[in-house]
Amino acid sequence: MAVETMSGHIAPAGVVEGLPGVVTDFSSDKQAFPVHWGKAMMWIFLLSDTFIFSCFLTSYMHVRMSTTVPWPNPSEVFALSLGGQPIPLILIAIMTFILISSSGTMAMAVNYGYRRNRARTTALMLITAGFGATFVGMQAFEWTKLILEEGIRPWGNPLGAAQFGASFFMITGFHGLHVSAGVIYLVVVALRVWRGDYERAGNYEVVEIAGLYWHFVDLVWVFIFAFFYLW
Amino acid sequence: MSYVAIADQHAHLHDPQTFLTKYVWSQDHKVIAIQYMVTAMAIGLVAIVLSMMMRLQLGFPGTFHFINPSNYYQFVTMHGMIMVVYLLTALFLGGFGNYLIPLMCGARDMVFPYLNMVSYWVYLLAVLVLVASFFVPGGPTGAGWTLYPPQAILAGTPGADWGITLMLVSLAIFIVGFTMGGLNYVVTVLQARCRGMTLMRMPLSVWGIFMATILALLAFPALLVSAIMMALDNHLGTSFFMPALMSLGDPTVHKGGSPLLFQHLFWFFGHPEVYIVALPAFGIVSDLISVNARRHIFGYRMMVWAIVAIGVLSFVVWAHHMYVSGMNPYFGFFFATTTLIIAIPTALKVYNWVLTLWRGDVHLTVPMLFAIGFVFTFINGGLTGLFLGNVTVDVPLSDTYFVVAHFHMVMGVSPVLVVCGAIYHWYPKMTGRMTSVTLGKLHFWLTFLGTYAIFLPMHYLGILGLPRRYFAMGDTYFIPQSVQEMNAAISIAALFVAASQLIFLFNLAWSLKHGKPAGGNPWRATTLEWQTPDTPPRHGNWGPELPVVYRWAYEYGAPGYKDDFVPQNQPPDGRVAAKHG
Numbered sequence: 001m002a003v004e005t006m007s008g009h010i011a012p013a014g015v016v017e018g019l020p021g022v023v024t025d026f027s028s029d030k031q032a033f034p035v036h037w038g039k040a041m042m043w044i045f046l047l048s049d050t051f052i053f054s055c056f057l058t059s060y061m062h063v064r065m066s067t068t069v070p071w072p073n074p075s076e077v078f079a080l081s082l083g084g085q086p087i088p089l090i091l092i093a094i095m096t097f098i099l100i101s102s103s104g105t106m107a108m109a110v111n112y113g114y115r116r117n118r119a120r121t122t123a124l125m126l127i128t129a130g131f132g133a134t135f136v137g138m139q140a141f142e143w144t145k146l147i148l149e150e151g152i153r154p155w156g157n158p159l160g161a162a163q164f165g166a167s168f169f170m171i172t173g174f175h176g177l178h179v180s181a182g183v184i185y186l187v188v189v190a191l192r193v194w195r196g197d198y199e200r201a202g203n204y205e206v207v208e209i210a211g212l213y214w215h216f217v218d219l220v221w222v223f224i225f226a227f228f229y230l231w
Numbered sequence: 232m233s234y235v236a237i238a239d240q241h242a243h244l245h246d247p248q249t250f251l252t253k254y255v256w257s258q259d260h261k262v263i264a265i266q267y268m269v270t271a272m273a274i275g276l277v278a279i280v281l282s283m284m285m286r287l288q289l290g291f292p293g294t295f296h297f298i299n300p301s302n303y304y305q306f307v308t309m310h311g312m313i314m315v316v317y318l319l320t321a322l323f324l325g326g327f328g329n330y331l332i333p334l335m336c337g338a339r340d341m342v343f344p345y346l347n348m349v350s351y352w353v354y355l356l357a358v359l360v361l362v363a364s365f366f367v368p369g370g371p372t373g374a375g376w377t378l379y380p381p382q383a384i385l386a387g388t389p390g391a392d393w394g395i396t397l398m399l400v401s402l403a404i405f406i407v408g409f410t411m412g413g414l415n416y417v418v419t420v421l422q423a424r425c426r427g428m429t430l431m432r433m434p435l436s437v438w439g440i441f442m443a444t445i446l447a448l449l450a451f452p453a454l455l456v457s458a459i460m461m462a463l464d465n466h467l468g469t470s471f472f473m474p475a476l477m478s479l480g481d482p483t484v485h486k487g488g489s490p491l492l493f494q495h496l497f498w499f500f501g502h503p504e505v506y507i508v509a510l511p512a513f514g515i516v517s518d519l520i521s522v523n524a525r526r527h528i529f530g531y532r533m534m535v536w537a538i539v540a541i542g543v544l545s546f547v548v549w550a551h552h553m554y555v556s557g558m559n560p561y562f563g564f565f566f567a568t569t570t571l572i573i574a575i576p577t578a579l580k581v582y583n584w585v586l587t588l589w590r591g592d593v594h595l596t597v598p599m600l601f602a603i604g605f606v607f608t609f610i611n612g613g614l615t616g617l618f619l620g621n622v623t624v625d626v627p628l629s630d631t632y633f634v635v636a637h638f639h640m641v642m643g644v645s646p647v648l649v650v651c652g653a654i655y656h657w658y659p660k661m662t663g664r665m666t667s668v669t670l671g672k673l674h675f676w677l678t679f680l681g682t683y684a685i686f687l688p689m690h691y692l693g694i695l696g697l698p699r700r701y702f703a704m705g706d707t708y709f710i711p712q713s714v715q716e717m718n719a720a721i722s723i724a725a726l727f728v729a730a731s732q733l734i735f736l737f738n739l740a741w742s743l744k745h746g747k748p749a750g751g752n753p754w755r756a757t758t759l760e761w762q763t764p765d766t767p768p769r770h771g772n773w774g775p776e777l778p779v780v781y782r783w784a785y786e787y788g789a790p791g792y793k794d795d796f797v798p799q800n801q802p803p804d805g806r807v808a809a810k811h812g
Contacts, residue, residue, distance in 0.1 A: 027430030029780070030238040032421040037237060037342040041418045044448065048410060051452035055499075059456065059492055063471055067487045155468035155484060162486055166469035170460070 036205045039212070046216045049178075053220050056174060057227055060167040064231075072159035074229050077150060078142075092229050095138050096221065099179075102131030103218045106186075110211045113204035118193060121207060125190035128214065132183040139176050143169070168228065175224055178217045185210055237342065237423040238777060247770060258344035259770045260329045263351050265661065267325035268654075270351075271318050272736075274358050278313035279729050281306040290722025292703045292715075300702040301389040304373030307700055308390075309365075311376025312398070315504060316405060317358055319646050323511035324409070324447065325354060327653060328416045328440045330661070334760035335437045337425025337778045337800075339771045341415040350415070353408030360401040367393035375700065377501070380472040380493050384465040387479055395465065399458040406451045416444045425759075427780030431535065432799070434758045434784040435528065438535055439514020442542040443507045449546070450503035457496040464488065494556055498549035505642050506545040510538055512649040513580055516602045518784075519652055520584055522756045523599035524591030525795055527785035529583045537576035544573045554622050555629045563622040570620035574613070581610060592788070592795075596754070597671035601652025604679040605645050612641025615690065630700070633693025636686045644682045651678070651735060658739065659753045663766050664746030670738040674731055681728035688717050755796050758784050762798050 016024045026032055033040050064071055075088035082090065109124035146152045146168075154169050156162040189210045198204045247253045254262060284306045288298045298306075329347070333340055341347045364371040373389030374382060382388050384395055420433070420441045433441075460471040464485065472493040473485030521528040528534060550558060550566040584606050593599070615637040619625045628634060651674070658666050693699075696709055704710050752761040764774045778800040786797040 029427050029429045029432075030236045030422075030424055032430070035422075037418050037422040040422050041343065041414050044417055045410070045414055048414075048448040048452060051449050052456060055453050055456035055496060059460065059471065059496065062492045062495075063487075063489055066489045066492075069487060154463065155470070156486075162470050163488070166463065166467075166471060170463060170469075174459075 036203075036209075038209050039205060042209045042212045046212065049216065050220075053175075053223070056171050057223060060163075060171060061227065063163040063167065064161070067161040067163055069161040071161050072157065072164050074231070077146070077152075077159065077164075078229060089229055091138065091142055092225065095135055095142075096225055098131050098138070099135050099218050099221050102128045102135070103215050105131065106211045106214045110204075110208045113193070113198070113207035116199065116204070118196065118199060121204070122190050122194040125186050125193065125207070125210075129183045129186040129190065132179050132186065132214075136176055136179050136183070139172060139179075143172075171224060171228065175217070175220060178220070182214050182217050185213065237338065238425050256348065258340070258348045260333050260341050260344065260347060261661070261768065263347055264326050264328075264330035266351050267321055267329060267354065270355055270358060271322040271326060274313055274362070275318035275322075276732075277362070278310050278318060279732065281310040281313075283726060283729050285310065286722040286725040288702065290719040301370075301373060303702045304375070304700075305371045305389050305394070308373050308376055308378075309361075309371050313361070314643065315376065315508070316402070317361065319508040319642075319650075320409070320447065320504070321354060322650055323508055323646070324416065324440060324444055325351065325412055327436070327511060327515065327657075328444065329412070330657065331436055331760065332416055332419050332440060333423070334660075334763070334768065334772060335434050335758055335784075336420060336423060337428050337759050337773070337780060338419055338423040339773060339777070341419050342423050343415050343418075346411045347415045350408050350412035353404060353411065357401045357405035357408060360397055360404060364390065364394045364397035364401070367397065369393055372398045377494075377497060378461070379497075380461060380464065380488075380490050381474065381476060381485075384461065384473070385478045385483070396462065399462045399465075402458050403455055406455045409447060409451060413444045413448045416440065417448065425777045425780060428759075428799075431532065432780060432783045434514075435517035435531070435534055435538070436511070436514040438538050439510040439512070439517075442538045443510040446503040446510070446542050446545060447507045450500045450507070452500075453496045454500035457493055457500070460496075461493065491553075491556060494553050495550070498552045499546075501552065502549040503542075503545045505638075506541055508642055508646045510542065512605065512646045513538060515649050515653045515656075516584065516605050517580075517587075518756075518758070519598045519602035519649075519656055520587050521785050521787065522656075522754050523594045523596050523602070524588050525594070525787045526587055526591035527783075527787055529586040529589075530579075531783065531785060533579060534583055537579050540576040541573060544569060544576075548573060551620055551625070554625045560622075567620055567622050571617065574617060574620075577613060581606065581613070596655075597666070597668055597675060598652040598656035598754075600672065600675045600679075601648045601655065604675065605648045605652070607679075608640050608648060608682065609645045612637055612639075612645060616641060627696075628693060630698055631693035632689040632697045632699055635699045636689035636693060639682075639686050639689075644686065648678070651675075654739070656754065657760075658742070659749030659766075660760055660763075661767055662743055662746070663749055664742050665749045665753060666738050666742040666746055670734055670741075674734045674738065677731035677734070678728055681724050681731065684724035685721050685728065688721055692717065752798075755794065757786050757796050757798050759799055762800050 076086075078092055079086040079088045080090045081087075105124050106128045109121050109128060112120040112124060146165075151158050152165040152168070154166045157165045189206055192198065193204075193207065198206055247257065247259070253259075257263060257266075284295075284298055285303065287295050288303055329341070332338070361371075369390050369392040371390050372378070372383065372394035374384075374395060378395070378398070384391060388395075390398075420437060424430075424433075460469075463469045464471055464473050468484045470485040470488035472490050473483065473488040474490065475486040476483055517528050517534060548566055548570045550562055551570045554563055554566075588603075615633065619628060619634065619637055655666055655671055658664075692714060695714065697704070697714060704714070749766065751763065751766045754761070759778055759780070760768075762778060763772055779802075780799045781801065781803055782797065782799055784799055786799075788795045789797055
């Protein structure tokens with residue numbers, strides 16, 4: 001089979017098989033991907049954004065490994081006292097749970113969008129946005145606690161390496177901006193769904209494109225969670 | 232889901248009516264392209280003036296009292312940054328990318344014209360912020376275009392008050408604006424080609440711009456991140472890049488940061504950046520050479536794969552800019568190897584350009600002169616790159632004039648020659664008029680020979696050990712007096728080259744009114760942009776029907792046709808193709 005494809009064998013229906021077939025399909029005329037251009041654009045934007053977060057995270061790892069001052073223990077810094085008992089990472093666990101849940105409601109919204117269920121799509125998108133807003137709110141709480149109670153500042157902290165606060169505020173801040181922008185984005189799209197814009201256009205792809213962005217923001221959080229809080 | 236490929240969608244043709252929507256707030260990719268080009272060339276003129284100031288100081292030290300060491304470093308910095316980012320990147324991708332992609336792919340416009348328009352205005356804002364840094368207290372930053380910390384933000388470096396902040400802000404704005412445009416270019420190439428235009432039928436210009444845009448979308452994030460971190464170090468007192476150190480006798484607030492981290496981030500952007508300006512030049516030169524040699528490009532598929540390979544490799548060579556920064560020797564070995572591997576696809580392209588010329592029916596038009604000139608300067612710069620790519624050779628040559636000569640040849644002069652050639656080539660399509668051939672040839676010879684007069688001697692100065700970025704050499708024992716004479720000669724040549732760019736600008740302005748009418752296809756080229764029903768093309772480019780493509784972009788001298796070229800959209804049975812406007 002491979003030999004045939006290498007020699008340019010063309011199947012009866014005009015389909016090239018094997019690896020050359022992949023190239024032929026991808027480079028066929030009019031479009032490379034059989035999707036709306038907006039979706040392709042969102043994917044490429046997210047790829048670019050991935051590089052931004054990768055640079056942030058690798059920079060954080062670099063300064064964490066190169067500093068000679070001990071790194072504060074995240075389990076202790078991010079612990080909350082509940083009933084007189086410090087529970088490590090409890091706030092972050094709840095935040096993570098909320099954000100992951102919002103991915104679930106977003107996926108349901110996309111599903112109802114393609115079923116042309118205007119009311120449920122709107123409701124689920126607003127729920128997703130609400131989860132996102134809750135996440136940002138809890139992040140604000142976390143920041144307040146760290147700044148006021150633990151004395152952690154971008155330029156230094158009493159617990160150890162100065163880069164701890166710097167990396168923390170920069171990375172979670174940049175991610176928080178992404179979530180906040182996503183909340184606004186979701187609300188705008190939800191209102192347009194409700195108004196019936198996509199019903200008239202006969203195309204709910206915009207909901208899915210917003211969903212792509214939202215899932216991406218969640219996925220980034222998983223990496224931040226793993227590399228910053230669990231390391 | 233109901234969704235139709237862009238090429239199959241029904242056209243909504245409307246011409247903007249008012250002056251504002253037609254020429255200022257225009258969403259037409261052709262108008263945006265020209266806005267990009269004019270802005271980029273305007274800021275480029277500033278960069279040329281800055282380089283002349285540097286040359287005046289180096290050629291005639293002590294003569295010009297308005298140039299002090301601080302100014303000199305500011306000139307060096309701003310010249311480099313403007314030329315690389317605000318001129319070449321913006322001109323190739325924002326200018327030619329915008330103009331050529333929809334026309335060459337057979338699209339009516341970019342996929343998201345509104346975002347495309349916003350992209351230009353954000354770029355303009357970035358340029359204005361950059362220009363503003365000339366007028367703030369302390370002036371623009373003098374940190375060198377690489378902006379290495381710690382010195383970039385320490386007091387004592389020129390522009391440490393405002394200049395460095397404005398530079399970082401301007402870069403961040405530029406990246407935001409570029410991302411808006413870049414997404415458009417990539418998605419338009421992928422999703423909005425006309426019927427019959429497969430990826431492997433696209434002209435190499437589009438391939439080069441396409442790949443360069445992908446590089447930019449993946450490389451600029453590193454610059455954005457390093458700009459954010461440096462701004463935090465500067466204003467919030469964080470210590471990402473700043474180690475504990477003394478500045479002007481006092482300890483700074485910083486502790487424990489890593490200056491090397493910045494260098495890694497910067498060059499992870501900086502090296503792809505070289506190819507962001509080189510790949511569009513490669514593509515455009517391929518087309519200029521093929522059209523003017525009346526011969527198909529040699530090894531089209533190889534040329535495409537070489538562009539892709541260079542693009543991929545450009546992400547794994549960045550630390551060859553850091554051989555003298557202190558690295559594990561094994562890293563040097565790795566990065567030297569990957570660097571030298573890039574020479575393979577690059578040399579392949581050079582061979583293919585030359586083989587396209589071989590036994591071609593070469594017409595020495597003005598664009599062709601620039602294209603051939605590019606091949607010369609690019610080979611020259613590429614060969615010195617082999618020296619600098621090797622660690623042991625690079626270490627003594629690092630930070631000498633040899634490096635200056637190398638990168639000016641390979642990513643300064645070469646892309647600029649292509650920019651000039653490309654403007655001469657597509658000017659008739661943009662304006663409907665030809666440029667003056669006499670002035671064009673004069674411009675070419677002055678520029679081409681002049682740049683050799685500037686940069687060839689610099690190789691020798693570098694081998695002699697002359698360090699770059701020095702305000703004045705003073706009495707250094709290993710620098711003979713003749714170096715000063717050579718520097719003076721270089722400066723005089725530089726003044727001539729700078730002045731000859733005025734010929735270029737005059738030619739463009741004069742030809743707008745007085746140039747010969749060009750007709751639709753003055754170069755008798757095959758690609759789609761020459762087959763538009765109107766010249767210059769109207770909003771929507773193609774009239775009611777989109778073109779249909781039947782062949783690749785390089786059908787020159789095919790037997791059995793009346794002309795020596797066959798347009799891409801001419802049907803195979805020989806019926807008359809779309810009328811030339």
